[in-house]
Amino acid sequence: MEILNVQDLCKSYGKGEAKVDALKHVSFSLEKGEFAAVIGESGSGKTTLLNCIGALDTPTSGQILLDGQDLFSMKEEERTIFRRRSIGFIFQSFQLVSELNVEQNIIFPLLLDYRRPNQTDVEEILELLGLQDRRKHLPGQLSGGQQQRVAIGRALITRPRLILADEPTGNLDSRNSRDVIALLTSASRRYRQTILMITHNRNLTASVDRVFQVSDGILTDLGGTADEALS
Ligand SMILES: Nc1ncnc2c1ncn2[C@@H]1O[C@H](COP(=O)(O)OP(=O)(O)O)[C@@H](O)[C@H]1O
Numbered sequence: 001m002e003i004l005n006v007q008d009l010c011k012s013y014g015k016g017e018a019k020v021d022a023l024k025h026v027s028f029s030l031e032k033g034e035f036a037a038v039i040g041e042s043g044s045g046k047t048t049l050l051n052c053i054g055a056l057d058t059p060t061s062g063q064i065l066l067d068g069q070d071l072f073s074m075k076e077e078e079r080t081i082f083r084r085r086s087i088g089f090i091f092q093s094f095q096l097v098s099e100l101n102v103e104q105n106i107i108f109p110l111l112l113d114y115r116r117p118n119q120t121d122v123e124e125i126l127e128l129l130g131l132q133d134r135r136k137h138l139p140g141q142l143s144g145g146q147q148q149r150v151a152i153g154r155a156l157i158t159r160p161r162l163i164l165a166d167e168p169t170g171n172l173d174s175r176n177s178r179d180v181i182a183l184l185t186s187a188s189r190r191y192r193q194t195i196l197m198i199t200h201n202r203n204l205t206a207s208v209d210r211v212f213q214v215s216d217g218i219l220t221d222l223g224g225t226a227d228e229a230l231s
C-alpha cells in the first residue's frame with residue numbers, strides 16, 4: 001500500500017541572481033512500513049525535501065500525496081490538522097518542551113489534538129524506548145541519546161502515517177547514533193511505521209529498506225542499501 005507519493009516536486013528560493021533551485025523534479029513513492037534514508041552532501045536539498053513533505057515549507061510546483069490526500073490542495077487550517085494527525089517529526093536538536101517530563105513530552109501531540117492518551121500505549125512506548133525509570137525526568141536531566149529517544153516516542157504516540165526525521169543522529173556520538181537507528185528500525189518493523197530519515201552518515205543506512213541520494217536538488221533511488229548500490 002502506497003503511503004507517500006511525490007510527483008515532479010520543485011522548490012526554488014529567491015529571485016534573479018540569488019535564485020537557488022533546491023529541488024529539481026523530484027518523484028518517488030514509499031510503501032507502508034518502509035524505512036527509507038536520504039543521503040547527500042550538505043546543501044544538496046535534503047532538508048528542503050523533508051520540509052516540503054512535512055508541509056513546513058511550500059513547494060514551487062509538483063504534488064505531494066500522503067495516504068492519497070493532496071497536501072497542498074488543502075486549505076491551510078485543514079493542512080495543519082492533517083499534519084498534526086498524520087506526520088511525526090524528529091529533529092537533530094530534539095525539540096522537547098523543557099518544562100515537561102518524559103511522559104508529558106511523549107503524550108504532548110495527543111493533548112494538542114484534544115485526545116486522551118491511552119496508558120497502555122504510553123507504557124509500551126516507554127518500554128520500547130527503555131525509559132520506564134526516567135518517566136518523571138525533565139529533558140535537562142537526560143543525556144542527548146535519551147532526549148532523542150523521547151522525541152522518537154513523541155513521534156510514535158500518534159501512530160502517524162509517516163515519520164520524518166532530519167539528521168536525528170546529528171548531535172549524537174556513534175554509540176547513541178546506532179541506538180537511535182536500531183530504535184527506528186524496530187519501530188518500523190513492530191508498527192509497520194513508514195519512516196523517511198535524512199542522514200549524512202552512510203554507515204547508518206545498513207538496516208534501512210531503501211536509500212535515496214539527493215545531489216544538487218536531484219533525487220536518485222539507490223535501492224536496497226547504499227553499499228549494495230555502490231558495489
Ligand atoms: N529558506 C531558504 N532561503 C534561501 N535558500 C535556502 C533556504 N533553505 C535552503 N536554501 C538553499 O537550498 C539549498 C538546499 O538546502 P537544504 O535543503 O537545507 O540542504 P541540506 O539539508 O541537504 O543540507 C541550499 O543551497 C540552501 O542554501
Ligand SMILES: [Mg+2]
Nearest residue numbers: 046047048166
Ligand atoms: Mg539539512
